[in-house]
Amino acid sequence: MKANRMEAFSDGVLAIIITIMVLEFKVPEEHNWHALIELGPKILSYIFSFVYVGIYWNNHHHLLHMIRSMNGRLMWLNLILLFWLSLVPFTTAWMGESNFAPAPTALYGIILLLAATSYWLLQLSILRQHPDDSTFYRLMSKDLKAKMSPILYLIAIGSAYVSPWLSGFFFVLVAAIWVMPEKRIEDLVRN
Amino acid sequence: MKANRMEAFSDGVLAIIITIMVLEFKVPEEHNWHALIELGPKILSYIFSFVYVGIYWNNHHHLLHMIRSMNGRLMWLNLILLFWLSLVPFTTAWMGESNFAPAPTALYGIILLLAATSYWLLQLSILRQHPDDSTFYRLMSKDLKAKMSPILYLIAIGSAYVSPWLSGFFFVLVAAIWVMPEKRIEDLVRN
Amino acid sequence: MKANRMEAFSDGVLAIIITIMVLEFKVPEEHNWHALIELGPKILSYIFSFVYVGIYWNNHHHLLHMIRSMNGRLMWLNLILLFWLSLVPFTTAWMGESNFAPAPTALYGIILLLAATSYWLLQLSILRQHPDDSTFYRLMSKDLKAKMSPILYLIAIGSAYVSPWLSGFFFVLVAAIWVMPEKRIEDLVRN
Amino acid sequence: MKANRMEAFSDGVLAIIITIMVLEFKVPEEHNWHALIELGPKILSYIFSFVYVGIYWNNHHHLLHMIRSMNGRLMWLNLILLFWLSLVPFTTAWMGESNFAPAPTALYGIILLLAATSYWLLQLSILRQHPDDSTFYRLMSKDLKAKMSPILYLIAIGSAYVSPWLSGFFFVLVAAIWVMPEKRIEDLVRN
Numbered sequence: 150m151k152a153n154r155m156e157a158f159s160d161g162v163l164a165i166i167i168t169i170m171v172l173e174f175k176v177p178e179e180h181n182w183h184a185l186i187e188l189g190p191k192i193l194s195y196i197f198s199f200v201y202v203g204i205y206w207n208n209h210h211h212l213l214h215m216i217r218s219m220n221g222r223l224m225w226l227n228l229i230l231l232f233w234l235s236l237v238p239f240t241t242a243w244m245g246e247s248n249f250a251p252a253p254t255a256l257y258g259i260i261l262l263l264a265a266t267s268y269w270l271l272q273l274s275i276l277r278q279h280p281d282d283s284t285f286y287r288l289m290s291k292d293l294k295a296k297m298s299p300i301l302y303l304i305a306i307g308s309a310y311v312s313p314w315l316s317g318f319f320f321v322l323v324a325a326i327w328v329m330p331e332k333r334i335e336d337l338v339r340n
Numbered sequence: 341m342k343a344n345r346m347e348a349f350s351d352g353v354l355a356i357i358i359t360i361m362v363l364e365f366k367v368p369e370e371h372n373w374h375a376l377i378e379l380g381p382k383i384l385s386y387i388f389s390f391v392y393v394g395i396y397w398n399n400h401h402h403l404l405h406m407i408r409s410m411n412g413r414l415m416w417l418n419l420i421l422l423f424w425l426s427l428v429p430f431t432t433a434w435m436g437e438s439n440f441a442p443a444p445t446a447l448y449g450i451i452l453l454l455a456a457t458s459y460w461l462l463q464l465s466i467l468r469q470h471p472d473d474s475t476f477y478r479l480m481s482k483d484l485k486a487k488m489s490p491i492l493y494l495i496a497i498g499s500a501y502v503s504p505w506l507s508g509f510f511f512v513l514v515a516a517i518w519v520m521p522e523k524r525i526e527d528l529v530r531n
Numbered sequence: 532m533k534a535n536r537m538e539a540f541s542d543g544v545l546a547i548i549i550t551i552m553v554l555e556f557k558v559p560e561e562h563n564w565h566a567l568i569e570l571g572p573k574i575l576s577y578i579f580s581f582v583y584v585g586i587y588w589n590n591h592h593h594l595l596h597m598i599r600s601m602n603g604r605l606m607w608l609n610l611i612l613l614f615w616l617s618l619v620p621f622t623t624a625w626m627g628e629s630n631f632a633p634a635p636t637a638l639y640g641i642i643l644l645l646a647a648t649s650y651w652l653l654q655l656s657i658l659r660q661h662p663d664d665s666t667f668y669r670l671m672s673k674d675l676k677a678k679m680s681p682i683l684y685l686i687a688i689g690s691a692y693v694s695p696w697l698s699g700f701f702f703v704l705v706a707a708i709w710v711m712p713e714k715r716i717e718d719l720v721r722n
Numbered sequence: 723m724k725a726n727r728m729e730a731f732s733d734g735v736l737a738i739i740i741t742i743m744v745l746e747f748k749v750p751e752e753h754n755w756h757a758l759i760e761l762g763p764k765i766l767s768y769i770f771s772f773v774y775v776g777i778y779w780n781n782h783h784h785l786l787h788m789i790r791s792m793n794g795r796l797m798w799l800n801l802i803l804l805f806w807l808s809l810v811p812f813t814t815a816w817m818g819e820s821n822f823a824p825a826p827t828a829l830y831g832i833i834l835l836l837a838a839t840s841y842w843l844l845q846l847s848i849l850r851q852h853p854d855d856s857t858f859y860r861l862m863s864k865d866l867k868a869k870m871s872p873i874l875y876l877i878a879i880g881s882a883y884v885s886p887w888l889s890g891f892f893f894v895l896v897a898a899i900w901v902m903p904e905k906r907i908e909d910l911v912r913n
Contacts (some may be wrong), residue, residue: 154783160345161737164352167426169745172360174430180438185447199426203419210345225901228776234773237742239747247753256758328416336809351536355543358617363551365621371629376638390617394610401536517606542727546734549808554742556812566782567829581808585801618854710798 151219155227159209162231164334166238167202170195173242191245194257197320198241201261204327205268212271215285217278226271233264249313258316261323265298298323319334342410346418351399353422357429358393361386364433385436385448388511389428392452395518396425397460403462406476408469417462424455440504449497449507452514456489489514533601537609541591544613548620549584550640552577576627576639579702580619581640583643586709587616587650594653595668608653615646631695640688640698643705647680680705724792728800732782735804739811740775743768745816761884767818771810774834777900778807778841785844788858790851799844806837822886831879831889838871840891856867871896 174191177184209230216223240260243253272289279285289295305319354416365382368375400421431451434444460503463480470476480486556573561567591612598605622642625635654671661667671677687701726861745762750757782803789796825900845862852858862868880891 151783157348157730157777158733160349161734164349165356165738165741167352167422168356169360169742171430172363172425172745176364176430176437180434180441181443187442196423197891199419199423203416206349207415210342212457224780225776228772231740231771231814232772235744239744239749242373242749243753246749250753252754252758256784348539352543353541355540358613359544360551362617362621367555367621367624367628371625371632373636376634385677387614390610390614394607398606401533434688444670449590539730542731543734546731547738549759550735550738551742553808553812554745556744558812558815558819561817562823565824567825578805581801581805585798588731588903592724 152213152216152223155219155224156210156213159205159227159231162235163202163206163209165233167199167206170198170238170241173238173245190248191242193317194241194245194249197317197324198237200324200328202234202237204324205264208327209268212268212275215275215279216260223271224276226267226274230264230267230271233260235269236260237264249309249317251309251313254309254313254316257304258302258309258320261320262299262302262306264301265295269295269299294326297326342506343404343407343414344412346415347401347404347523350418350422351397351406353426354393354397354400358390358397361389361429361432364429364436381439382433382436384508385432385440388515389432389506391515391519393425393428395515396455398457399518403459403466406466406470414462414465417465418459421455421458421462424451424458427451428455433474440500440508442500442504445500445504445507446497449493449511451491451501452511453490453497456486460486485517488517534598534605537601538592538595541595541609541613542588544617545584545588545591548616549581549588552580552620552623555620555627567686572630573624573627575699576623576631579625579699579706582706582710584616584619584644586706587646591650594650594657596606597657597661599611605653605656608649608656612646612649612653615642615649616644619646631691631699633691633695636695636698637688638689640684642693643702644681644684644688647677647684651677651681676708679708725786725789726793728797729783729786732786732800732804733779735808736779736782737776739807739878740772740861743811743814746811746818763817763821764815766890767814767822768908770890770897771814773897773901774848775782775807775810777897778837781900782841785841785848788852796844796847799840799847803837803840803844806833806840807834810837822882822890824882824886826885827882827889828879831882832891834893835872835875835879838868838875842868842872867899870899 153312174188174195177188213227227308230331239261240253240257244250244257247253272295276286276289301319305323308319365379365386368379376422428451431444432447435441435448438444463486467477467480492510492514496507496514499506499510556570556577559570595609605639619642622635622639626639629635654677658668658671683705684699687698687705690697690701747761747768750761786800810833813826813830815832817823820826845868849859849862874892874896878889878896881888881892
């Protein structure tokens with residue numbers, strides 16, 4: 150039952166994160182389409198984060214459902230994950246406002262990498278509550294997404310100093326492999 | 341059960357959207373009624389959006405109750421709908437601050453049109469889970485509101501370049517046909 | 532079941548209203564106690580609103596529990612109530628920032644009066660679903676609080692032009708009669 | 723059942739508090755790592771508050787589960803606790819922005835002390851609903867954490883005028899004894 154409540158709290162935090170990001174859009178002083186086009190990088194940055202938080206919300210929900218008994222460790226690992234995600238509105242705004250400058254873009258990737266790592270630690274802790282031969286265990290152990298994401302984030306962070314477009318490409322790639330169903334990714338990697 | 345949680349998440353996001361819009365009202369520096377009157381266009385803009393988000397909340401709830409089995413497609417269509425609605429506080433503030441200038445007013449209509457389109461796609465996907473002869477199917481197929489809204493939004497967007505009042509009139513009209521019970525609209529169109 | 536969801540949505544909106552008000556406190560540029568004392572009127576204004584929204588949350592909950600069947604009318608009356616309450620963070624900030632100047636203080640009272648009126652209309656609509664001889668009906672018909680509040684708000688609004696202290700006194704008075712248990716108020720009025 | 727709803731409302735408020743704190747991070751105008759390092763004190767301040775609100779959320783939940791019958795007193799004590807916690811985003815931002823200056827750091831401690839006192843009063847009220855020989859009663863009566871926290875807060879408040887580092891040390895200490903399981907603290911104090 151306590152896992153249930155952790156889920157409700159996490160859902161609340163994720164719903165707030167995904168919504169308050171829009172407050173970082175300052176209303177343009179000019180009232181024409183040109184002013185909107187200048188907001189372009191901020192809007193792109195917002196779309197990235199909306200999709201990422203959306204993916205976290207979806208996967209997080211499935212993960213928490215696998216909890217068999219709650220404990221303090223799980224609660225703190227979950228809070229650490231929420232902590233990194235709570236910084237997303239800030240890094241989103243900075244990356245957008247800087248027009249994808251190297252440092253803000255790298256920071257954006259670092260925060261996502263830290264969130265992904267926390268998620269992975271949370272997953273590991275929940276996995277320990279399941280026997281080695283369970284479907285959940287087998288699904289997780291061959292979880293390509295979770296293994297590829299940190300590597301792609303690292304490449305995206307490094308790419309920030311080469312080209313913001315390259316960095317953006319890898320952010321899109323991570324999002325894409327999480328949005329796509331698992332099977333298709335396996336097929337893609339195999340072929 | 342998963343549809344239940346998507347509903348709770350959507351409700352949270354809608355409650356936050358409807359409430360944070362008020363943060364866009366900057367406290368006037370003067371402390372008299374004149375300062376409040378100058379806020380007029382922002383307040384009008386706020387009322388529009390409050391009613392629209394209220395309507396979405398109400399209909400969205402009814403729609404999600406018709407989901408028979410959840411899937412990734414429904415989840416993403418719902419997130420896309422929430423994405424457009426999450427931009428409403430921004431467009432509301434811009435339209436109000438610009439005193440209903442053409443571009444911000446047109447953008448306001450465009451975002452509402454995109455939200456309405458996402459809603460319609462979500463509805464179509466849910467409709468596929470119901471047989472052709474079900475009450476829900478019949479109700480939806482003759483859903484005048486859903487058919488009239490996009491056309492009225494398009495007119496409102498175009499009108500923004502003619503007169504903000506005309507544009508405002510069509511925004512009020514769309515809101516009115518959604519607030520009114522279905523039957524009366526049918527009667528109105530028939531006569 | 533639908534009333535249940537309206538309650539959850541209203542709770543969410545009230546929780547957000549009560550919490551985002553704090554965002555109106557601008558962090559003082561000076562870092563001493565003097566800067567905090569200058570925030571005095573804003574803090575006082577915040578305390579007022581925190582208590583008012585707290586009272587609304589508590590009573591609203593009891594009221595919605597008396598709904599026997601949901602309908603569009605109840606939903607819209609509830610949304611209108613939430614609309615007025617959603618303006619509380621704005622009026623709170625304006626009243627505080629203006630150091631309880633006449634116009635902002637009067638507006639604060641006007642919004643509370645409009646919220647109280649919406650609440651009363653909502654209550655009336657729910658009352659119609661109960662027989663005349665029910666306990667709920669009898670409790671409501673002799674509801675002194677609901678009858679005294681609008682009169683006291685009107686006095687507070689008028690007092691804003693005489694003295695902010697007088698106005699503040701009446702705001703405190705309304706809050707006090709709502710915080711106090713019903714029986715004591717009856718005794719007070721009787722004696 | 724009413725305690726259940728108070729819990730949901732409190733959870734909502736805590737989720738919003740923990741999330742909107744990030745809005746106090748102003749996006750730096752420069753786009754390099756130096757700008758981020760300058761945010762250091764604000765980030766440290768944010769981490770403190772995130773952990774504190776996280777601890778409150780966790781303990782609050784356990785406490786409310788011990789309520790046997792709801793009453794107005796419990797509701798108001800809970801609202802008072804939420805009031806003090808609602809000020810945390812403000813004190814967090816002030817302490818961070820002032821680079822841990824004496825007054826803001828002391829205020830940060832004062833608000834935490836007031837929150838802890840409210841929590842303790844709430845706990846006392848709930849304790850009265852339990853017999854003297856219950857496990858809950860015995861657990862509470864030897865609750866070292868609750869007894870040590872106010873003293874440590876007072877030391878932290880005083881230390882703010884000596885050194886911000888000393889003050890920070892005591893804030894970390896209070897957080898640490900709450901994060902640590904109860905038994906270890908007893909052992910630490912005994913040895």
